[in-house]
Amino acid sequence: MKAGTPGAVPIQGGTDVMVEINFDVHRPAALLDLNQVPELFTWERIDGSYRVGAGVPYVQIIAELGHELPGLAQAARTVGSPQIRNRGTVGGNLGAASPAGDSHPPLLAGDAIIEVASAAGTRMIPAHEFYLGVKKSALRPDELIRAFWMKPADGPQYFSKVGTRNAMVIAVCSFAVALHPSERRVGTGIGSAAPTPRRALEAEAFLAESLDWEARMDPEVLRRFGELVAAAASPIDDVRGTADYRRHALAVMARRTLTWAWNDYRKVRAA
Amino acid sequence: MTTPLRAPREIAAPGNGGVGDSPLRPDGTLKVRGEFAYSSDLWIEGMLWGATLRSPHPRARIVSMDIGLALAMNGVHAVLTHDDVPGRKHYGLDLTWDQPVLAIGEVRHQGEPIALVAADHPEIARRALKAIAIEWEVLEPLTDARRAAFDPTYPQVQERPNPARYQPVRFGDVESVRDRAEVVVTGTYEVGIQDQAFLGPESGLAVPREDGGLDLYVATQWMHNDLKQIGPCLGLTDEQIHMTLSGVGGAFGGREDLSMQIHAGMLALRTGRPIKIVYNREESFFGHVHRHPAEMRYEYGATRDGRILYADVEILLDGGAYTSATLNVVGNAASLGVGPYAIPNVKIDTYGVYTNNPPCGAMRGFGAVQACFAYESMMDKLGAACGIDPVTIRQINAASQGTPLATGQIIWAPLPMAEMLEQARRLPMPAPLDASDIRNLPGGASQTTHGEGVRRGVGYGVGLKNICFSEGYDDYSTARVRLEVIGGVATALVHTAAAEVGQGLVTVEAQIARTELGIEHVVIHPADNGVDSAGSSSASRQTYMTGGAVKTACEAVRQELFARVPGGHTDLSLVGGKIVSESMGVLAAIEDVLGEDAIEETRRFHHHPTTGMDKRTGQGDTHAQLGLCVHRAVVDVDVELGLVKVVELAAVQDVGKIINRLSLEGQIHGGTAQGLGLAVMEEIVVRDGKVRNPSFTDYLIPTILDMPPMRLEILENADPRAPYGLRGAGEPPTLSSTPAVVAAIRDATGLDLTRVPVRPEHLTE
């Protein structure tokens, strides 16, 4: 159907689509209502991974996957208001591919894979290859997002988002961290501080090299990590904040989230 | 004439409480359940949808405009431009008549209305707007308020020259004491553009009548002032327009100026069909005026022990392209420029200017809000320079009953400011930070901290607001009260043109009628122009003014009722539905004396007269009443990220007399929240005359996680001139909460913070 009417705009929760229609940004010729597809509303565990349908709303992720996908659940908790979390979905967040979407940093940090489908077949796109530009993704016009795949957390995960009010706010910038102790690796995701959500690759590489997984956190490592995360961003000045502030805040969030994750990790090991 | 669906009807006031009780309001439950009929819900058979073409440019010439394509579209019934305005082509809030109904050859601000469309469906109307072709000559916008005020070579924005108003205030002689100051502090302060952000966008319905007149259903703040502008522009007399107040979704000053009223009227007269206009959220940001942004320069000289010797002040207010409320905003800022402080020598120069920035006008506490942020910041600065704490420095300089304001006006009513500050200081402090729940922390669920970097601060703010219209304005309200027996029960029908904008006015009207007439049943007539003006629902004046009018009308009804009791008693009163003689006890039930008759009285109520401000010295008895509020703010600031969580706001306010505690507390909570919004988030961001955030995505207002619980101390020191001794209460808390919050952030961070709203980057630079 999507192939037949490539101009049709898929609608899931509608919390982006309807806003754009109301604000006259788009007047789509047709809407493709995905709410008729029950498969999209389910999640399952397959071979040690979670496959979460594109239509699973945030509220369900928080309630049912908070333990397995903690970084994503924390991000989900920060999305909009209860009404938005009841309707809004990760699939829609991916479909919109806004640099400010809150799902993206934890998907990046947690090595999520996006399953997209068309009449031609299925593609599995790693999150870090999914975001191509401002509101542009690797999704082709004839494709739909079916689900995302993520391994359950193998270590502590944290998500942190700066906004200029204490609830219901679009990210000025955000950051996610995921420890992968089994691989001696730390995943990262930066939101709202570049044309696309992105990983802080140098920062990840730096930690892979310098982190002593047996020791307490070295303040110097922490400082450098913050610097590298800030350096990985290419923020702009806009109505929500300045580029300088975004870089500064990313460094602070990077240090704090890594510290929290590290403390949890050491506590678990000590226990 | 058919009445539209969801048009207002008579409502029986709920409960049976009189003055001092807290009966529930009739609109409360409906609003919570989403059932209240707002003006955007009006509907009538055969109506068309009106839409407005607005300027994308802040300043440009219209070289040519072609409406042909739009007019030719199927389903389009009219496309109108300034050529089609039937009467006067300009209107203006203060009858300055400087604002074009539709742009005439040029535009002076982004969003200025240019043309109107009436169509069968809003979507057709929208497409028709797009089909109107305009050739523009875009000009560089005039956005520099300082040059507009002081540079005579700066081009003129509109026909009226800059400044729109200059008002000096000269009290004592600043120069004579300048040398004697042992401590001098200076500061330059800025206030960004705040928006009323009411939730119900501009909307209404215009229904043409067979006699050539119009029925207008609109959400407004002051029907009769609307009419003074609508009539002449539509070429109709007052009698030809029947106006009914429809459900108002908040106002805060933003509905004092006209929005869609004349436009809908033009389309209705042209098409002969009812016209409905509803702005969407984005259009609403362009459909009403905002709070004036301000730049303020202050210098205070004082003795070492903190006594202020002089204040030297300059206040610059940018009103945008048209006058709107600027003249009065300047008057308030000038007369209250140093607030409730007894300063022996004062020099204030206040300017309101025209620019191509967004139009600004009335918003809760106008003029006084801007000055309050500056003078309260100065008090903290002076205190710090003298080594005196914030409360004591204010107490040392506090005005009180009998001392003069900067205008020379002697404060005639109790003003126990020093005591109120003491009370605020002594209130118990909120519990220390509990970091175990991240929602208590700056950033909340966004999890920016688990407690790291968080510092607590405490700050105080005091604000003084003039209540009712000032500067010699003939300010009055009118009420008609009819007492009759309905279904065997004495019932009062209260009819005014006063706008219930959500503040709870109709409830107060009913309470007053109950108290004055000794009855329980009160019915509120829809507000319309079937009765004379009630004045504006602004300046915190309606409980005072329309409350006063209802009281006076009830007294007249009561007199007439007593006159019908045989026996020439002089000691009568109305209690519990009975006519009671003090000497002889119950004489009769009201119902028995009234019988089939109705007693109806209409009364006009004036407040104590005021004078203008002297043009050169600003001196005069310019204010009818003063309201004072003291705030203490406690904040937690994440000093590394610059995020703020206001932990508690405590307020001490003197309201003279509590008429309805529940509504009053709502006003103090709401006013405080709006002040908090200005302190930490609310701003219309403008670049080159263009608004960059016309939506609730980026124009942020406080959520329930931003607005903390409040502790209230409400005092009742009567104002002898006011009905029941009451003082208007809606605005004072809006003044004082902003500086209190900012002072608390300064206390937590040690930063200077000279601009509101304070943004995270201001705290981390």
Ligand SMILES: Cc1cc2nc3c(=O)[nH]c(=O)nc-3n(C[C@H](O)[C@H](O)[C@H](O)COP(=O)(O)OP(=O)(O)OC[C@H]3O[C@@H](n4cnc5c(N)ncnc54)[C@H](O)[C@@H]3O)c2cc1C
């Ligand atoms: C008041 C409010 C607050 C908000 N706050 C936040 C916030 O804090 N953080 C945040 O990240 N977002 C926020 N949003 C944006 C929005 O809620 C999220 O982006 C949400 O994840 C969108 O999900 P949805 O299911 O509603 O998407 P929809 O609106 O249904 O769709 C969004 C986009 O994705 C496309 N799409 C949807 N499903 C698919 C699919 N299966 N395959 C391909 N394309 C698809 C649609 O065509 C559309 O382009 C907010 C929105 C509102 C209105």
